[in-house]
Amino acid sequence: MLKGLEAPNDPDLLVGYDTNDDAAVYRVAPEIALISTVDYITPPVNDPYWFGQIAAANSLSDVYAMGGNPLTALNLVMFPSKKLDMGFLKEILRGGSDKVREADASMAGGHSVDDNEPKYGLAVTGSLHPDRILTNSGAQAGDALILTKPLGTGVLFNANRSGKLAYPELEAILPQIAELNRKAMEVSLNYDVHASTDVTGFGILGHALEMAQGSHVQVDLFYDNLAFYANALMMYQKGETTGSNKANRKLAAGFWEMGTNKSAEEQALLFDPQTSGGLLIAVPDSQADDLVAQLKNEGVETAVRVGEIVPAERPYIRVV
Ligand code: CO
Numbered sequence: 001m002l003k004g005l006e007a008p009n010d011p012d013l014l015v016g017y018d019t020n021d022d023a024a025v026y027r028v029a030p031e032i033a034l035i036s037t038v039d040y041i042t043p044p045v046n047d048p049y050w051f052g053q054i055a056a057a058n059s060l061s062d063v064y065a066m067g068g069n070p071l072t073a074l075n076l077v078m079f080p081s082k083k084l085d086m087g088f089l090k091e092i093l094r095g096g097s098d099k100v101r102e103a104d105a106s107m108a109g110g111h112s113v114d115d116n117e118p119k120y121g122l123a124v125t126g127s128l129h130p131d132r133i134l135t136n137s138g139a140q141a142g143d144a145l146i147l148t149k150p151l152g153t154g155v156l157f158n159a160n161r162s163g164k165l166a167y168p169e170l171e172a173i174l175p176q177i178a179e180l181n182r183k184a185m186e187v188s189l190n191y192d193v194h195a196s197t198d199v200t201g202f203g204i205l206g207h208a209l210e211m212a213q214g215s216h217v218q219v220d221l222f223y224d225n226l227a228f229y230a231n232a233l234m235m236y237q238k239g240e241t242t243g244s245n246k247a248n249r250k251l252a253a254g255f256w257e258m259g260t261n262k263s264a265e266e267q268a269l270l271f272d273p274q275t276s277g278g279l280l281i282a283v284p285d286s287q288a289d290d291l292v293a294q295l296k297n298e299g300v301e302t303a304v305r306v307g308e309i310v311p312a313e314r315p316y317i318r319v320v
């Protein structure tokens, strides 16, 4: 989006927008860098408290994806104050505030405007050591890829909205969707992480491709290892989809191939946009099994090895 604008020329801007990374990183002292990120979303569910929690976890995730700790958060609120009860807004903010507290960060303010449809998220400031930044551009041939949460939130949210999926079925997985990526990041920092990002709007294939592009490598994704939330495939089979699938597929066109036989619905899951998705982490193959075991030990039970990095002439994704 910012391509074509004059790039900033500041040696302390350690991570800017040129590499499609999760957040900006700015060195303020030799041993301290600040992480800045902002994100807001429309309600994935009707329940305002869950909306607040999921939106906040989604915003905080980009700090974790960089290997940092969140310090402060500001609310971004768009709300139809004449159409919706203010109690609804209170519940959204309570959800956000509870997640920020869970992250051991401080809610420090925010800004709200009237809008036709509610939107909510956070601007988050975090910190880390400038030598320990995790980017999406360090993956190396011989690395294994680990994903920490299942996929399929996009189609499930839509299916609930259209009546194909009963709310209790969706409600059952909301705690996992709203889970912070904090634990996943903390455990990973004990390993030699070469690259890290979180899986969000572009889907697993799109975010793996960003990593491949940033790192100048090929990613082989093991389709049968990918974990999907219950009912996600079934919702595609019932004709549900998302507004992002087509665009996500178009963005990746020419940069990927199916090396295994999967139905159109199974392939659609590769492009399903995630809200508050898991971390995608590249570590040396020799450390991968141990990292997955440690993640499971620490409560990140859905962590799984989903691919490997192979040398390539150009960034590419092969689904095998
Ligand atoms: Co991100």
Ligand code: CO
Residues within 6 Å of the ligand: 022, 038, 039, 062, 200
């Ligand atoms: Co983001």
